[in-house]
Amino acid sequence: MTSTNRNTSLITLTIAVILWFMPTFRETLDYPVFFLLFGYTLFFWIAQASSWNTFTGFSGYFSFGQGAFFGAGVYAVAVLAVKRDWPLLLTFLVGGIVAAAIGLIIGVVVFRLRELRGEIFALMTLAVAFVMASIARVSPTIDGGQGAPVNNVPLPDFLGDFPTMIFRLGLIVATLAVIAAQWVQRSRLGWGLFSIRDDEDVAETLGVPTFRYKITALLITAFIAGLSGAIHSLQIGYVTIEDVFSIRVPLFVILMSILGGTKHWMGPVVGAIVVVTLNDRLNRAGFQEISDFITGGLLILMIVAVKEGLYLRMRTRPARTAIGFVAGLAIGLALGALDESLITLLAYGLGIAVLAVMLPLSWFARGRSAEAEAKVASHG
């Protein structure tokens, strides 16, 4: 387990503060509004993936519950802010709390029973999202099957125009999610979760309060996912059960976290940046099908060849990563990618860097493991 300390969180906060003022200087820096919306999409997925990873990546309990937590947040705004005229910011908070309450119920029921480890836990969390979707569908106070508009709620003025506001709200939740993940990773809670992931019975006999720790981590995950979902309802505009409770959110957080690596808080961040950037560019270029093909292919390659995930792999091969990134930028420039944005350039850089750390290393890794075997043999 690689360590992280308080300085990491200070750096994260500094970056967040700088990003906060990006919209203020949009005129001066002269970049398109689209950048802010792209930034929001990044923040949304960083928040979702990081929060998912804080429970599942660290504890090893595979959860499909992200959709349920996210959905609880979305509908908290759709019901309370739209139909009941509650203040918007308050409904964000309520979204997080409702999601956390659902997490608490799942946790208390499931973690009491020793038998419900592994696959059964994953299926239980999946079932919860289905149950919630059906409740929302039949209950007229929630949705009733008609869908609900969220585009006419009064927005708070002090956060600026819509792109600025959504960018900043997304930034707050992403920062919260990342700092929470960093804190968990370096705290006693994190070490407890890692030992649960490796061997829960041993962890318990060594003094780890496994029940309480799993509940705590699940609460953190659910609260952040709900909060992020509540804010996302503004971006969706018109919420429907089919969209909100689709498999998209749980599937993508899993994909991003595994791609980036689940053992370090930075894994989901890297995974989200790579997937969002590549997806966005391919979609914009009109290659939706190819975009899913590429993300799916990356995931398969990752599971087979780079078990520790992109982030830890990039950290052990910094030169390869940097050269790949610069080469990607060069290729992007040569192809005239500066059509509308730096995002295309970023996509080239990331894409080539990912390939650079993944592909040639398979035989490099083989040489290394042979070395390790020789070492073990000489010991034995």
Added chain:
Amino acid sequence: MADLRFARIGKRFGGIRALDGVDGHVDDGEILGLVGPNGSGKSTLINVLSGHYEADEGTITYGDANLTDLPPHRIIETGLARTYQIPRPFSTMTALENVSVPFMFGANPLPPPVARESAMEWLSFTGLEGLANEPIDSLNLHQLKYLELARALAARPKLLFLDEVLSGLNPTEITASIEMVRRIHASGITLVIVEHLVRVVTELASRIMVLDRGTVIADGDPKVVMQDDAVVTAYLGKRSRRAEG
């Protein structure tokens, strides 16, 4: 007195009675040898006493604490720790991280950075300091057994169950390990050792308890107990005893 006492311990697995009305005690400061043929219930007894399994019947007390219904993570706070017969290290952590985890929990939890420093001491005690930052899959069986021991010691126990820590080791390693067990005992830790190797038990134990098919068949001084008819029968079978006699 913080003696461990247990009475009428029963544990069933399906139709098999692994433990059937086991009574006993572990006195402060002694080395109790727990012996018996394969499947006699030695490991099951340790699993029950350490909280790894819940007993179907019976009571367990340690000093003033009633352990019978305590969850395992609370049992270790009273000062009981154990090793596993087959090493069960945390596989994604380094050797040092494995040993630092128990320091972060239990009766006197340390903050993670401090736990790391304390863990280094027990790694050195077991001779693993050179492997501190190695991943677990680069350790051999002998080293894994020692890591298991270091991790249990990191829980700062007053009473430690050693479940076959020496099995699978070669004679030289066994001699060194016996020395290490003596040093652990000398540091003030009460020991319960489960061991197949009679040599080890008779050399170390101040008292021996013999289990056979889930019941206690003998309990007392090592030399006396190992000559006992019932014990010889349990170990070697009836016929060999008649042939000897």
